[in-house]
Amino acid sequence: MSLDDIDTIGVVGAGQMGSGIAQIAASTGYDVVMRDIKQAFLDEGLSTIEGSLARFVERDAIDERERDEILARIETTTAIEEMREIDVAIEAVVEDEDVKTSVFADLDQVTDEHAILTTNTSSIPITTLASATDRPNQVAGMHFFNPVPVMDLVEVIRGHDTSNATAETVIALARDMGKDPVEVEDLPGFVSNRVLMPMLNEAMFALHEGVADAEAIDQVMRMGMNHPMGPLELADFVGLDTCLHILDVLRDGYGDPKYRPAPILKQKVEAGHLGKKTGRGFYVWDEGDKVAPAD
Numbered sequence: 001m002s003l004d005d006i007d008t009i010g011v012v013g014a015g016q017m018g019s020g021i022a023q024i025a026a027s028t029g030y031d032v033v034m035r036d037i038k039q040a041f042l043d044e045g046l047s048t049i050e051g052s053l054a055r056f057v058e059r060d061a062i063d064e065r066e067r068d069e070i071l072a073r074i075e076t077t078t079a080i081e082e083m084r085e086i087d088v089a090i091e092a093v094v095e096d097e098d099v100k101t102s103v104f105a106d107l108d109q110v111t112d113e114h115a116i117l118t119t120n121t122s123s124i125p126i127t128t129l130a131s132a133t134d135r136p137n138q139v140a141g142m143h144f145f146n147p148v149p150v151m152d153l154v155e156v157i158r159g160h161d162t163s164n165a166t167a168e169t170v171i172a173l174a175r176d177m178g179k180d181p182v183e184v185e186d187l188p189g190f191v192s193n194r195v196l197m198p199m200l201n202e203a204m205f206a207l208h209e210g211v212a213d214a215e216a217i218d219q220v221m222r223m224g225m226n227h228p229m230g231p232l233e234l235a236d237f238v239g240l241d242t243c244l245h246i247l248d249v250l251r252d253g254y255g256d257p258k259y260r261p262a263p264i265l266k267q268k269v270e271a272g273h274l275g276k277k278t279g280r281g282f283y284v285w286d287e288g289d290k291v292a293p294a295d
């Protein structure tokens with residue numbers, strides 16, 4: 001399959017990443033089928049897309065007609081069977097190997113044999129997910145970055161059996177969406193999270209050990225390292241449950257104790273304080289805005 005053969009993209013997962021991927025796919029001109037397990041999740045995903053497009057209209061990046069055309073290209077469903085006509089699937093569900101493996105097994109059963117299956121995983125090896133299918137040569141990683149409509153990078157990862165044709169099509173698709181694809185090897189965490197997560201985790205250890213408070217830690221990294229966002233704020237933005245999942249994948253994948261999650265991260269996840277998406281993590285959030293450090 002080449003880029004010219006792609007008309008419809010299926011996005012599995014309507015959360016922060018899935019809705020963003022659906023938005024840029026539809027903005028590029030593709031028909032999109034966005035699937036999630038509950039209608040409420042789909043409604044929330046569509047609301048996120050509408051809000052994002054409204055901001056683009058406000059900035060005169062698109063007009064109202066273009067906004068309406070983009071939204072008209074997005075179909076939602078709770079039925080995996082509705083993916084049967086897609087040409088490329090982009091899985092964007094929770095960062096959990098068992099859940100993702102199940103999604104890939106289902107996609108392999110319902111999609112046409114020509115379809116390429118990709119994953120937005122930020123840490124789980126592509127080869128592992130491809131093993132759930134009978135088409136490992138047509139499986140690849142397509143790791144977008146949050147917020148998807150704004151961030152340019154896409155990590156493209158080949159599994160052990162990913163064909164050259166599949167990789168080339170995925171790279172071409174990323175470029176067609178206005179992204180900058182970078183190929184990386186199929187190892188846990190790839191490049192982005194193998195480098196990023198230990199930094200976020202170390203900031204959490206520093207907070208846990210009383211080296212400084214959350215605002216001070218973030219201020220040091222913003223001002224001293226010229227980071228646009230401090231590590232604890234960024235962890236809230238990513239989702240603390242996602243950070244914990246990724247660190248577990250890194251620790252298990254490399255067998256290295258340097259990836260052990262900070263105790264404070266585990267405590268917050270167990271308490272349901274997952275960051276921006278729940279309104280509380282290392283900071284308190286109100287309607288997407290950081291309000292104050294959490295207790």
